Amino acid sequence: MGLDRRSFIRNGLIAGGGATLLxxxxxxxxxxxxxxxxxxxxVQSGDVSAHGGIVWTRADRPARMLxxxxxxxxxRRFATVRGPLLTPDTDLTGKVRLRDLPAGEQIxxxxxxxxxxxxxxxxxxxxxxxxxxxxxxxxxRFVWSGDLAGQGFGINPDIGGYRIFxxxxxxxxxFFLCSGDHWYADNPIPxxxxxxxxxxxRNLTTPEKSKVAETLAEFRGQHRYNLMDENLRALAAVVPQxxxxxxxxxxxxxxxxxxLDDPNYTEKxxxxxxxxxxxxxxxxxxxxxxxxxxxxxxxxxxxxxxLDVFVLDMRTYRDANGPDNATADDQGIxxxxxxxxLKRELAASKATWKIVAADMPLSLVVxxxxxxxxxxxxxxxxxxxxxxQIADVLSTIKKRRVRNVVWLTADVHYTAAHxxxxxxxxxQDFDPFWEFVSGPLNAGAFGPNALDGTFGPQVxxxxxxxxxxxxxxxxxxxxxxxxxxxDSGSLTVRLRDLAGKALYTVTLDPKR
Numbered sequence: 001m002g003l004d005r006r007s008f009i010r011n012g013l014i015a016g017g018g019a020t021l022l023x024x025x026x027x028x029x030x031x032x033x034x035x036x037x038x039x040x041x042x043v044q045s046g047d048v049s050a051h052g053g054i055v056w057t058r059a060d061r062p063a064r065m066l067x068x069x070x071x072x073x074x075x076r077r078f079a080t081v082r083g084p085l086l087t088p089d090t091d092l093t094g095k096v097r098l099r100d101l102p103a104g105e106q107i108x109x110x111x112x113x114x115x116x117x118x119x120x121x122x123x124x125x126x127x128x129x130x131x132x133x134x135x136x137x138x139x140x141r142f143v144w145s146g147d148l149a150g151q152g153f154g155i156n157p158d159i160g161g162y163r164i165f166x167x168x169x170x171x172x173x174x175f176f177l178c179s180g181d182h183w184y185a186d187n188p189i190p191x192x193x194x195x196x197x198x199x200x201x202r203n204l205t206t207p208e209k210s211k212v213a214e215t216l217a218e219f220r221g222q223h224r225y226n227l228m229d230e231n232l233r234a235l236a237a238v239v240p241q242x243x244x245x246x247x248x249x250x251x252x253x254x255x256x257x258x259x260l261d262d263p264n265y266t267e268k269x270x271x272x273x274x275x276x277x278x279x280x281x282x283x284x285x286x287x288x289x290x291x292x293x294x295x296x297x298x299x300x301x302x303x304x305x306x307l308d309v310f311v312l313d314m315r316t317y318r319d320a321n322g323p324d325n326a327t328a329d330d331q332g333i334x335x336x337x338x339x340x341x342l343k344r345e346l347a348a349s350k351a352t353w354k355i356v357a358a359d360m361p362l363s364l365v366v367x368x369x370x371x372x373x374x375x376x377x378x379x380x381x382x383x384x385x386x387x388x389q390i391a392d393v394l395s396t397i398k399k400r401r402v403r404n405v406v407w408l409t410a411d412v413h414y415t416a417a418h419x420x421x422x423x424x425x426x427x428q429d430f431d432p433f434w435e436f437v438s439g440p441l442n443a444g445a446f447g448p449n450a451l452d453g454t455f456g457p458q459v460x461x462x463x464x465x466x467x468x469x470x471x472x473x474x475x476x477x478x479x480x481x482x483x484x485x486x487d488s489g490s491l492t493v494r495l496r497d498l499a500g501k502a503l504y505t506v507t508l509d510p511k512r
Contacts, residue, residue: 036121037063037113040092041224042233043128046241046286047301048175050103050133053240054286055111057126058093059086063113065094068125069101070108085116091220093283104134104304128237131174134304139486143168145479146179146359146410148226150248150443153472154189154203155229162442164477165231167500169239171481176239177309179410179439180246180359182285183222185213185277186264187248193471201471204228212251214267216276222249223284242301243285244311246359246411250277253368255320274316298338300345306484308351310342314359324372324385332389333360333375339389347400352489352510354402355482358409361437362390363420363457364449366412374411376452383427387454394430394455403511406491408480410439414447415478415495416462417504425456434508436493437462438480444469445476461495461504472498 038060046054055067065083068075083096101107108129115121134140148162155161168176189209193201206228208221226232247253250273251260258270267273281287282295289295297313317335330336346354360366366374375386383391397405416437422428435457445465451457465476477498484491492507 035115037061037115037123039111039113039123039126041227042237043109043111043126044236044241044286045109045128045130046243047288048130048132048240049302050135050304051101052097052099053101053107053130053132054095054097054288055109055128056093056095056284056286057111057113058091058284059113059123060092062087062092062116063123064116064119065096066112066114067096067098068110068112069098071102071105073108073129075108075110086113090283091280095286097288101132103132104136104138106131126237130238130240133174133302137305137486137489140303140307140484141171141173141481142175142177143171143173143479143481144177144179144357144408144410145439145441146246147181147248147413147440147443148183149189149209150181150184150187150413150440151469152187152190152193152203153201153443154205154209154225156202156472157204158202159473160231161229162226162231164441164479164498165229165235167496167498168479169231169235170500173239173481174303175242176235177242177357177408178244179357179408180244181248181411181443182243182245182281183226184248184443185219185222186251188212189225195471195473196467199473201473212264213277214265214273216279219276219280220283223280241286242309242311242357243281243287244297244313244357244359245277245281246315249281250274253321253370253373254315255318256316258320298341300349302351305350306352306486306489307355308349308353309355309357310345311357312342312359313338319386321368321370321373324377324387325379326385329385329388333386334389339393343393343396343400346397346402346405349402352404353484353491354405356405356407358407360411361409361418361449362407362435363418363452363455364412364437365452366449376454378450378452380453381426383454387427390455391427391429394433398429398431404491404508405433406493406508407433407435408482409435409437412437412447412449413440413443413445414462414464414476415439415480415503416448417460417493417495417506418451418457419460421456421458423456424453424458426454428456430455434493434506436480436495438478438495440477441479442472442477444471445474446470460506463495463497463503478503
């Protein structure tokens with residue numbers, strides 16, 4: 001049973017969270033001495049629900065993680081959750097699951113690290129905050145995007161680093177949905193990149209980012225590199241995340257069982273590389289571990305009566321890239337079990353809006369040397385290959401009368417709004433819906449991609465760069481914003497540029 005705000009403050013503890021009350025005022029101040037542990041990469045939170053969430057940090061040496069939690073920014077009363085011992089086994093990272101928090105409240109937390117042999121040796125605290133999901137109808141705002149540090153464009157101190165996170169933070173969103181490609185393990189970051197016009201793009205560099213990632217240490221270094229950016233750390237401290245992954249966390253366009261034909265790699269087995277990437281992903285991001293411990297990326301995040309977010313994994317269970325023209329395809333891009341999970345959970349959802357967070361677009365044609373990388377192959381005809389699985393999901397949504405489903409994605413490095421109209425589709429057994437595309441966060445910009453007409457997508461808006469692989473110096477970095485009105489239930493999507501300027505806006509009214 002969750003605690004309401006009054007009982008949370010009165011009791012000063014988090015039920016079931018292993019918490020003990022430390023006290024208030026000067027008596028609660030910890031003695032800090034020389035030789036204390038240090039927090040190296042700030043704090044993050046994620047997978048926040050009405051009554052809980054995940055808090056993350058990293059230490060510079062083995063240390064015990066402690067999280068003080070309060071509904072007050074001054075921490076005059078707080079509870080402390082004793083977290084895990086951070087060791088080299090997890091690269092000194094750690095997460096604490098906070099439980100039984102009051103719903104719909106601003107939660108303040110601060111993380112401290114204690115020496116495991118002398119608990120009086122404490123780090124300086126690092127503070128963060130997040131809003132728990134509401135139990136009643138309330139305005140909701142979140143942002144989404146993907147693709148960070150791609151094509152050799154990393155943290156450029158000359159332009160203020162990853163500037164887009166500052167624009168996101170200015171909107172004060174309830175959470176940030178990252179659609180994947182948190183880092184480009186297959187794209188080293190050089191000290192400089194010479195652009196086509198002769199300008200120099202300058203990067204901060206690290207040893208782990210100087211080559212493609214193959215070892216676990218190198219995959220961990222991909223995360224540490226991004227967390228060098230002040231804008232990203234500032235956002236992460238006060239805006240919780242919902243994270244998924246795509247291909248570049250491991251290797252461009254990978255699929256299970258693939259053996260790489262890439263001279264930059266000594267480890268050619270993608271299954272080995274993806275396992276290391278997956279471990280680093282769960283170590284460095286505030287993702288809730290599944291109760292079964294299976295490390296599953298796909299999951300549902302409930303955010304009050306107005307919103308459920310269905311996070312997909314279109315990478316782990318897919319079949320091999322190829323012509324994508326088979327007349328039967330049980331594996332598809334989701335795998336059979338995940339596709340059944342998605343249909344079942346969508347049908348069971350009581351939320352007004354169902355956001356499907358897809359790491360790849362449904363109808364934009366994305367190809368590589370092996371064939372088709374995404375869902376659609378560009379023939380504009382009846383569903384084939386991976387389209388068969390998506391057609392089954394869409395027709396099930398219609399059959400089970402699941403209303404107000406919106407798809408969000410990134411991957412293609414430009415921004416667009418697509419309206420799917422069965423009247424204009426080769427396959428027509430589905431209800432109309434919208435798909436919104438946004439990105440990159442900080443990478444080369446591309447597009448537009450060809451659009452496959454199987455599901456009747458209509459381009460309502462798109463903004464693309466003037467040439468392929470446009471650098472962040474030229475802009476063309478994008479994120480999207482979703483705002484749900486607590487009174488009317490209407491959902492507004494705004495596609496925004498690097499500075500936060502709204503480029504396109506559409507408001508959708510909920511269907512009953």
